[in-house]
Amino acid sequence: MSCLGVHFAITAEEASAIEHLDDEQDRLFHLQEVIEEQYFENQREYIAESDHAWDAMHRSLADGTLDLNGGVYPLNHTVLAGKLLYTGDDYIMSLKSPKDVESIAQALTEISESEFRDRYNRIDTPTYQGELSEEDFQYTWDSLQGVRELYSRAASEGRYVLFTADQ
Template sequence: MSCLGVHFAFSADDVAALQGISDEQERLAFLQEELEERYFAGAAEYIAQSDKSWDAMHRTLSNGQLTWDGGTFPLNHTVLAGTPLYSGDDYIMSLKTPEQVKAVASAIEHLTISDFREAYERIDAASYDGEIGDEDFTYTWEWFQDVRALYLRAAAEGRFVLFAVDY
């Protein structure tokens, strides 16, 4: 598995289509074969890739752990927390409503590098596959910039945000 994370800012129609598919495997196929292809081909402004930094990013913005419910709203909703749309162990799909997106955007808009660094230092190194340090911090902070910009855009336009990663 590549474990490369992507945030999408989806329209209400796209989310309705995604949620309208009851079979999770079909929902995953729709995401990968329809929505991902369409957004990557013609709506790149509604995509924020996070490579493998999503793991440290979530830990930084929650409680240092890689859990669905760790930390507090709205920061913990930046990556993992939200409504899970897939329950398999090979993929993560976590949806945030426009209201949640606005709250996340407000919480991360003015987050400084020093605030982010302080939170990053609370990552539980024993449970983290990466190597805590300056290189990993910089890598995570740089990818966070695109995620933050996407949340701000999605909040301004009333869009949903879906975090997705093959795991």
């Protein structure tokens, strides 16, 4: 089980291109063969890799679960919530508009380490596949810093944010 998460800050043209593909398999192909290739090779400043930490990050910023509708906007849109572009079991693709990106970026600037720790400690442990620990918290907090920076950059440039995770 991979479950590696990546946030991409993409342009309006790139968002439009992937949104206008009607077939979800075509969207997945476009992500893997166009967006990932382009960004990992040429635009790493528009990537925030969260590895496995995206799971705890979403739970901490939402309601303690992986529920897409859990928690309060805009923090619950940081990872999973947004416009779902793919609904298969093997991948997650969630797009956030520039307006959402601005709201998320602002909300993330207001989250202190102490507040994030309180939220992390409210994760629904029976459904969390990781182990709540100081090491896991630090791993998640460190990943959030990259995601926070990406949202800030994307907001200042009017970009969309696309969260992806292979399952």
